[in-house]
Amino acid sequence: MFTKPFTQQCPIPQVAQKAALEILQSGRLHRYNTLGNETSPVATLEAAYARYQEARYCVAVSSGGQAIQIALRAAGVQTGDKILANAYTLAPVPGAIHAVGGIPVFVEIAENWRINLDDLKHKAETSQARFLLLSHMRGHSADMDAIVQICTDYEITLIEDCAHTMGAKWNGIRSGNFGKVACFSCQTYKHINSGEGGLLTTNDDSIAAQAIIMSGSYMLYERHGTIPPAAAFEAIKLKTPNLSARMDNLRAAILLPQLDELEDNIRAWNIRYDTLLEGLQKSSKITIPPRPNAEEYVGSSIQFQLELDTEQAQEFLLSCSKAGIELKWFGATTPHGFTSRYDSWQYFDNLPELPETQQILHRTFDMRIPLTFSVTDCTTIAESLCLIAVDF
Numbered sequence: 001m002f003t004k005p006f007t008q009q010c011p012i013p014q015v016a017q018k019a020a021l022e023i024l025q026s027g028r029l030h031r032y033n034t035l036g037n038e039t040s041p042v043a044t045l046e047a048a049y050a051r052y053q054e055a056r057y058c059v060a061v062s063s064g065g066q067a068i069q070i071a072l073r074a075a076g077v078q079t080g081d082k083i084l085a086n087a088y089t090l091a092p093v094p095g096a097i098h099a100v101g102g103i104p105v106f107v108e109i110a111e112n113w114r115i116n117l118d119d120l121k122h123k124a125e126t127s128q129a130r131f132l133l134l135s136h137m138r139g140h141s142a143d144m145d146a147i148v149q150i151c152t153d154y155e156i157t158l159i160e161d162c163a164h165t166m167g168a169k170w171n172g173i174r175s176g177n178f179g180k181v182a183c184f185s186c187q188t189y190k191h192i193n194s195g196e197g198g199l200l201t202t203n204d205d206s207i208a209a210q211a212i213i214m215s216g217s218y219m220l221y222e223r224h225g226t227i228p229p230a231a232a233f234e235a236i237k238l239k240t241p242n243l244s245a246r247m248d249n250l251r252a253a254i255l256l257p258q259l260d261e262l263e264d265n266i267r268a269w270n271i272r273y274d275t276l277l278e279g280l281q282k283s284s285k286i287t288i289p290p291r292p293n294a295e296e297y298v299g300s301s302i303q304f305q306l307e308l309d310t311e312q313a314q315e316f317l318l319s320c321s322k323a324g325i326e327l328k329w330f331g332a333t334t335p336h337g338f339t340s341r342y343d344s345w346q347y348f349d350n351l352p353e354l355p356e357t358q359q360i361l362h363r364t365f366d367m368r369i370p371l372t373f374s375v376t377d378c379t380t381i382a383e384s385l386c387l388i389a390v391d392f
């Protein structure tokens with residue numbers, strides 16, 4: 001019986017705890033509450049994350065979902081515009097499309113959980129959509145060479161949802177640097193943890209200026225960490241709404257030291273991921289599609305496939321749970337503990353039939369890999385899963 005919780009994150013680093021305490025003692029939690037020429041922790045985080053991401057601009061906001069909403073608006077989405085999106089993602093993604101008045105055009109996924117490129121091409125052609133909101137769901141980066149080509153061919157603006165790929169790369173280029181704008185999450189289960197929080201990055205002056213105003217800058221945009229030229233603000237500042245989605249200094253103070261540890265943590269995640277992968281590959285029942293060579297991943301979760309009917313899948317989950325192993329299964333018809341099935345987003349009219357996505361999700365199981373697990377824990381979990389799978 002494995003006893004460690006799958007939801008237990010590492011403690012916030014000591015240096016971050018100290019920084020947080022200093023902010024609390026100062027009372028200046030609001031990002032624009034600065035004294036004299038002081039740079040706020042949020043502005044410092046923006047500059048640091050832009051450097052890490054190798055992007056010109058970064059805007060810190062209150063959540064990944066808010067980063068996506070702002071990115072969509074700043075990229076030019078208007079009410080009634082169609083937005084291509086992979087059908088396997090998390091609820092904040094369709095939620096953002098809904099919030100900006102977009103009409104989703106959901107695209108099938110492929111066996112390896114990435115967007116199905118043939119279906120994307122087909123829907124790009126037939127829907128006339130001018131935007132693609134691409135989620136690198138569970139850290140599986142799409143074939144970015146093919147994506148960029150499709151977006152160029154069909155004049156589609158690419159918005160990347162990198163909630164699960166902070167720190168990952170495709171052909172040596174950071175995930176998030178392929179489209180017009182990228183969105184990251186700092187929610188507890190992501191690669192840096194402030195409970196809630198989001199980061200938006202772009203190289204585009206106008207998108208950065210709009211995102212700053214929308215985030216809720218009260219025209220105090222000169223206090224940001226990365227600032228586009230004044231002309232970019234002059235062009236949009238009276239035509240852009242304030243959506244009040246600022247990040248506060250407390251969260252930024254917690255995040256900054258974690259950014260310094262991110263590369264070490266990525267190595268720690270990947271040792272654990274690779275251990276689980278090697279262990280699970282010993283089972284003849286379990287399938288894990290190979291990852292593309294171009295991908296440098298961050299293994300903060302692992303997915304595998306097991307061909308089971310609904311009753312067997314529920315029994316498998318129960319056996320795993322009895323062994324202390326917490327899995328998510330995307331085959332259940334009613335969402336429970338996840339909201340990643342497109343057919344549960346019934347606030348949209350005319351949800352399409354996507355049989356491939358349904359079938360793939362039906363055989364997909366998902367497991368978090370918290371860094372509080374040791375490498376030995378990962379060996380133990382893989383051995384238990386292989387043993388349980390023998391009976392199915």
Ligand SMILES: Cc1ncc(COP(=O)(O)O)c(C=O)c1O
Nearest residue numbers: 063064065090092135163185187
């Ligand atoms: C794929 C994906 N996109 C976007 C988000 C939005 O992030 P947040 O929870 O910070 O709003 C999440 C959050 O978990 C996610 O899993």
